[in-house]
Amino acid sequence: MLSLALVTVLAPAAAILLIGVIRHPRFAEFLNLAAAAISFLSALPLPLLTAMRGPHVFWGGAITVDRLGAWVQLCTSIVYLLSSIYAVGYMRMLGEEERLPRFYALFAGFGLTTLVGPMMNNPGLYWIAIELTTLVSTFLVAFERAAEAIEAGWKYIIVVSGGISLALLGTVLSYWNGSFVLGPRYDMTWASLARAAPHIDPMLALLSFLLVLIGFGTKVGLAPMHTWLPDAHSEGPAPVSAMLSGALLNTAMIGIVRYLSLADRAGVGRVSHGVLIALGVFSLFVAALFIVRQEGVKRLMAYSSVEHMGVIALGFGFGGPFGVAGALYHMLNHSLNKSLMFFGAGNVMRSYGTKEIGRISRVGVHFPVMGALWLAGAVAITGAPPFGLFQAEFSTLRGGLATGEVFPVVAMAVLLIVIFIGFLNHFRIMYYESVASQAEEPRAVSTWCVAPMWCALVPLLLLGFWWPNALWNYFGTIAHVLGGAR
Amino acid sequence: MVLTQLGPLAASIFSLIAIASLLLSFVMLGSHALRHYLYAFGAQSWLIAILSASVGYYANFPELYLIAILTFLFRGLLLPYLLLRVVRRLAVPREPIEILRPSSSLVVGALGVVFALAVAHNISAELNLAGTIAVLALTVMLSMKLIGFLILAARQEAVSQILGLLILENGIFLGSQILVPGMPLLLEVVILFDLLIVVVCFGVLVRYLMAHAGTTSSRELRQLVG
Numbered sequence: 001m002l003s004l005a006l007v008t009v010l011a012p013a014a015a016i017l018l019i020g021v022i023r024h025p026r027f028a029e030f031l032n033l034a035a036a037a038i039s040f041l042s043a044l045p046l047p048l049l050t051a052m053r054g055p056h057v058f059w060g061g062a063i064t065v066d067r068l069g070a071w072v073q074l075c076t077s078i079v080y081l082l083s084s085i086y087a088v089g090y091m092r093m094l095g096e097e098e099r100l101p102r103f104y105a106l107f108a109g110f111g112l113t114t115l116v117g118p119m120m121n122n123p124g125l126y127w128i129a130i131e132l133t134t135l136v137s138t139f140l141v142a143f144e145r146a147a148e149a150i151e152a153g154w155k156y157i158i159v160v161s162g163g164i165s166l167a168l169l170g171t172v173l174s175y176w177n178g179s180f181v182l183g184p185r186y187d188m189t190w191a192s193l194a195r196a197a198p199h200i201d202p203m204l205a206l207l208s209f210l211l212v213l214i215g216f217g218t219k220v221g222l223a224p225m226h227t228w229l230p231d232a233h234s235e236g237p238a239p240v241s242a243m244l245s246g247a248l249l250n251t252a253m254i255g256i257v258r259y260l261s262l263a264d265r266a267g268v269g270r271v272s273h274g275v276l277i278a279l280g281v282f283s284l285f286v287a288a289l290f291i292v293r294q295e296g297v298k299r300l301m302a303y304s305s306v307e308h309m310g311v312i313a314l315g316f317g318f319g320g321p322f323g324v325a326g327a328l329y330h331m332l333n334h335s336l337n338k339s340l341m342f343f344g345a346g347n348v349m350r351s352y353g354t355k356e357i358g359r360i361s362r363v364g365v366h367f368p369v370m371g372a373l374w375l376a377g378a379v380a381i382t383g384a385p386p387f388g389l390f391q392a393e394f395s396t397l398r399g400g401l402a403t404g405e406v407f408p409v410v411a412m413a414v415l416l417i418v419i420f421i422g423f424l425n426h427f428r429i430m431y432y433e434s435v436a437s438q439a440e441e442p443r444a445v446s447t448w449c450v451a452p453m454w455c456a457l458v459p460l461l462l463l464g465f466w467w468p469n470a471l472w473n474y475f476g477t478i479a480h481v482l483g484g485a486r
Numbered sequence: 487m488v489l490t491q492l493g494p495l496a497a498s499i500f501s502l503i504a505i506a507s508l509l510l511s512f513v514m515l516g517s518h519a520l521r522h523y524l525y526a527f528g529a530q531s532w533l534i535a536i537l538s539a540s541v542g543y544y545a546n547f548p549e550l551y552l553i554a555i556l557t558f559l560f561r562g563l564l565l566p567y568l569l570l571r572v573v574r575r576l577a578v579p580r581e582p583i584e585i586l587r588p589s590s591s592l593v594v595g596a597l598g599v600v601f602a603l604a605v606a607h608n609i610s611a612e613l614n615l616a617g618t619i620a621v622l623a624l625t626v627m628l629s630m631k632l633i634g635f636l637i638l639a640a641r642q643e644a645v646s647q648i649l650g651l652l653i654l655e656n657g658i659f660l661g662s663q664i665l666v667p668g669m670p671l672l673l674e675v676v677i678l679f680d681l682l683i684v685v686v687c688f689g690v691l692v693r694y695l696m697a698h699a700g701t702t703s704s705r706e707l708r709q710l711v712g
Contacts, residue, residue: 124673135687147699151707165654172662185668203612231710
């Protein structure tokens with residue numbers, strides 16, 4: 001199990017080294033793709049193994065492979081693989097051949113740091129992993145070197161670094177709180193903090209949870225700390241946007257989930273869950289406002305990420321078997337679906353040469369196959385059946401009703417409907433409205449850019465029809481371990 | 487518990503260093519010249535290094551001597567030097583326009599300290615630590631947090647924003663030396679290295695900002711809205 005978990009992160013690490021030695025664009029492309037494939041193949045059996053053998057810690061408690069971490073690693077490695085395939089086609093369109101090795105080294109570094117985060121058994125090292133994801137991805141966001149891209153990169157690094165310094169404060173205060181129970185010197189692990197949690201001071205526990213929530217919440221993109229997200233997602237190259245949205249946000253979310261479980265054990269679960277639910281509803285609200293009036297196609301997808309992170313926050317906030325299962329299932333489906341959406345947006349943006357929704361027209365006519373995939377993805381991401389996100393959101397709503405949170409459930413349902421209408425209206429414009437002055441024919445897109453869309457849509461459809469029973473049990477165990485009881 | 491067993495001499499040394507560091511963040515808050523920020527930051531880092539060493543000595547945590555040396559080298563010498571290079575390259579010796587004048591920001595900063603004191607007082611009372619060094623450590627930690635965010639919000643020059651972030655980190659580091667001296671060594675060392683990478687990344691980005699956006703003032707970076 002340890003070797004598999006290590007291979008997931010060693011593959012991208014090896015790729016970085018080799019790309020650094022042999023600076024050749026085609027070779028870098030291939031190495032990154034191979035690393036992503038190896039990561040994916042070794043992350044695939046991890047949830048199964050943890051389900052069979054239970055969670056394990058390795059290397060004197062530095063590394064943990066538990067159900068929650070294995071699940072997030074799987075989601076991350078899927079996005080990493082899909083966006084590496086996509087990047088081959090997309091990055092060739094940019095015409096930056098000589099800078100490609102650097103791009104792929106950074107990209108593999110981004111994959112590495114997002115895969116390492118869930119494995120960290122030490123909350124402090126987890127924090128470091130999250131901080132490193134920011135540093136690496138800033139340069140990916142700013143890769144195209146346009147003034148807007150640099151601005152987005154700068155805003156991203158400043159807002160997120162400021163935000164997660166609060167999470168560091170929360171981490172230090174948690175450790176301090178534990179030192180009253182376990183003595184001044186003890187191993188800082190999730191398990192030791194959980195062991196101390198029932199005996200620690202509740203007020204300080206609540207304060208540290210709130211600091212961590214705001215801190216990692218900035219990274220997750222929960223409103224009102226989401227301000228960096230639309231800029232970074234819209235200005236980076238499309239494969240980077242997919243990684244930011246589908247992989248990074250999940251990795252940051254599990255930090256919140258782990259601290260939430262500590263807060264539960266410390267007896268401050270009610271307030272903590274309440275605040276998380278409030279942030280979730282507010283994220284949905286902000287996303288709905290900006291989705292309805294959006295003009296940029298990639299910003300539309302970015303606000304949709306704010307929406308979906310809000311839904312996941314609601315799922316964990318509701319807690320209980322349904323809420324947690326909904327949130328975890330949502331992570332997987334959102335990873336697949338948002339990658340699909342960003343791939344489509346990147347293709348359309350490159351072939352029409354614009355990011356404005358109003359200037360993109362008749363996608364379905366110009367691109368019958370790719371257009372159909374993207375449209376199906378749009379229907380899926382708004383939570384319509386028969387796709388996976390419908391199942392996940394439905395389970396989250398059930399979780400909310402089961403715990404008696406009627407108002408947030410109603411608000412979530414209403415806002416999801418608003419987003420459904422607003423989001424698909426933009427697609428109506430791009431597909432069925434004819435623009436008077438279509439200057440030139442859109443450029444064709446390569447197979448590299450369409451194939452990963454297939455790879456994302458087919459499982460989405462499958463997951464919509466069939467939620468395997470084994471997964472229910474898997475999520476149920478996670479919910480139980482987290483201690484969803486308030 | 488370490489905090490309650492300190493002798494009066496150790497407690498006064500710790501308090502003195504903590505208060506002096508807080509005052510230095512007010513120096514940063516109240517000055518125009520970018521260079522002065524850097525000197526104040528460097529001095530603050532030296533104080534923190536001295537604090538680490540004295541906590542190591544009085545509370546018997548020998549590993550803190552290593553932290554003290556690394557803090558002195560990284561935070562006290564290397565970071566200010568790297569930032570000084572950025573400032574030289576920028577040719578912006580002072581903050582041009584202030585959203586909040588230095589005098590007003592001093593007042594706001596002072597209010598922040600009062601708020602931090604109130605929070606620290608409540609927490610310490612809850613933990614039966616009222617009257618110990620913990621109150622002061624928490625106050626300084628939270629005030630430096632607030633002052634750092636104030637600088638981030640009110641200053642617009644790229645270098646000032648980096649320094650705002652570094653004050654946030656210094657505050658946490660200072661507080662954690664007093665509150666949790668037993669924190670795993672590995673973690674503190676990694677955080678120090680991490681800080682170095684952060685500053686290098688910022689330096690590169692500032693260069694990009696100058697070359698491709700033509701400005702390093704966040705006031706002029708407003709193309710992305712909505």
